[in-house]
Amino acid sequence: MRLQPEAALADDRYVFVREFLKRRxxxxxxxxxxxxxAGEVSVMRADAESAGYAWRGFDLVPSSADVSQWNIDTPFTGSERADVVLLMDVIxxxxNPGFAIRNIADALKPGGRLVMTTPNPRWSRARTLHLFSGFPACFTQHDLDVNHHVFPLWPHVMEQLVxxxxxxxxRYVVLDRDEIKPKPLSAASPGLWVEGLMRKAIEARDLSSRGMSYAVVARRVGAAA
Structure with missing residues (x-):
């Protein structure tokens, strides 16, 4: 993988995006x-408007009059173009994530930014869970049935699609860092202790494994800075 992440952060995706809006x-x-x-009530609307942006909400199935329908697997049909697109745990x-990212890029102004977050399949916990269960964290059968998680976007694949x-x-930043703590004594303790040691070893050599999520800020190539 050519792309290397910045230092892992304890912050969640909302903190990361709020800091992005304050800086830009x-x-x-x-x-x-x-x-x-955006859902029914956008968590980020107030922050976007505080940063001076005109907020436009979109969802596959809008549940609010303030949110418009857009299936990002299809091109955007509106005439307006965005300076910033937030895609938080959607991709x-x-x-068809490649189609979705291309359609979003087409909806950006030249020099506009896509701010995207997604579960991190390189997370140390995802790796150990996959070793024992055959499924990475956030992409189990339960995640498919309940959360409709269908596509784990590996960072090197994301880099290519972008x-x-x-x-x-x-920017490529690992988020949602969890501290690996000793587990309380129980019948499962030996296995949990082994997993903890494995995770520590993975995280010691691979910065990209140190968070449950990751964020990317990508700029549409064009004249604007």
Missing amino acids: PAPATGGVLFDIG EHTF AEAGLEVE
């Missing part, structure tokens, strides 16, 4: 932010 407020002339997967729900969509990665 809307231009003085105004800006537009697309919030994909793993899509059957590049093919005309975007370049500016």
Whole structure:
């Protein structure tokens, strides 16, 4: 994998995106932010508007009058273009992530940013779970049935799909770091202690394994900075 992450953070995806918006407020002339997967009540709307952006919410099945319908597996049909697109824990729900990222890139202004978060299949816990169960964390049968997680987006695959969509990665950050603590004594203790040691060994040599999620900021290639 050519792409290497920044230092793993304890922060969750919401903290990461809030910090991004504080560092990159809307231009003085105004800006537009697309919030994909906004749901009924967007967690990020107030932060986007505080940063000066006109917020536009989208979802596959809108449950609010403030949110418009958009299946990102299909091209965006509106005339407006975004300075920033938030795609927070959405891409793993899509059957065609390459199409989705390309359609989102087409909805960005030149120089616009895609801020994307997704479960991290390189997480140490995902690796040990896969070793014992055959399934990586966040992509078990339960995650498929309950959460509709269908596509684990490995960072090297994400890097390729983003590049093919005309975007370049500016930041790759591992999020949701969990501290590996000794487990209380129980019948399962030996196995849990072994898993903990395995995870520590993995994380000691691989920074990308140190968080349950990861975030990417990607810029649409174009004239604007």
